[in-house]
Amino acid sequence: MIVGTGSGATALVLGATVVARWFSARRGLVVGILTASTATGQLVFLPALASLAQNYGWRIVSLTVAAVALALLPLVALLMRDRPEDLGLRPYGAPADEKPAIRTRGNPVATALRALRDGLRSRDFWLLAGSFFICGASTNGLIGTHLIAACLDHGVSQVAGASLLAAMGVFDLAGTTLSGWLSDRWSNRGLLAWYYALRGLSLIYLPFAFDISFYGLSLFAVFYGLDWIATVPPTVRLAAKCFGTERGPIMFGWIGAAHQLGAALVAFIAGVLRVSFGTYLEAFMLSGLLCLIAALMVLFIGSSRVEAAPEPLLAE
Secondary structure, three states: OHHHHHHHHHOHHHHHHHHHHHEOOOHHHHHHHHHHHHHHHHHHHHHHHHHHHHHHOHHHHHHHHHHHHHHHHHHHHHHOOOOHHHHOOOOEOOOOOOOOOOOOOOOHHHHHHHHHHHHHOOHHHHHHHHHHHHHHHHOHHHHHHHHHHHHHHOOOOHHHHHHHHHHHHHHHHHHHHHHHHHHOOOOHHHHHHHHHHHHHHHHHHHHHHHHHOHHHHHHHHHHHHHHOOOOHHHHHHHHHHHHOOOOHHHHHHHHHHHHHHHHHHHHHHHHHHHHHHOOOHHHHHHHHHHHHHHHHHHHHOOOOOOOOOOOOOOOO
């Protein structure tokens, strides 16, 4: 519970909030860079942590991650600020006459719940949350949780499996940054449709990659890695477009919660399917089909502008 709360509070939603407050231009690119930093951490830590777990047990892995997280606390406290106005600056790319965004006040929990209530009345919210649910199911829930176990089923060692995940991080660093750049210039719905469709095809290919050779898995790592979290920049931009710059990050928080629910559900279901059938084939195929469904869902985001009117934000 503590790990889940911490990762949820410091991951994608926080990045979306930072971008909304500090940037008026090139938001997609900045979201892509911030999101791709996840891949950099994956690249740096995964093989080393897998080696520690194999040689010294899982406890030393937890202590190592905790020590690194604690080392960041003084840097955040000393160097980071909430808004550019705190330093007498304007958001990057904002015109000189642009007024600062109206800040919300009141109970943050109540604000988030009101946002959820309005979101539940919006078809765009359901489409964004539903597609991001599938995103979590096909990444953290399936590949992030079960790829190493699937590798072990096919005679690939634990460290080699972790190295595959690290390789995905390398290509995700490029893929997500490029996705952010593209999301500032291309249709975000179209980009998401391509991303989910290609991810679905790669998951359908994965069971057969195990039977080819380690090079088959390497091809999957390259292809899937480019698409690992490339969905985040267009999803963040669509949330801001549908719900407004100031409220968009709050709505993306709920959309991100759907991502984690999808990850949790499929992590469990994939394990059940593995125990029941003795293979991950069914889990990979099911996730691939879900991604193809998500590719169709995202094409309808924003196609109808009949939305529930959000409550006005109160100024400080």
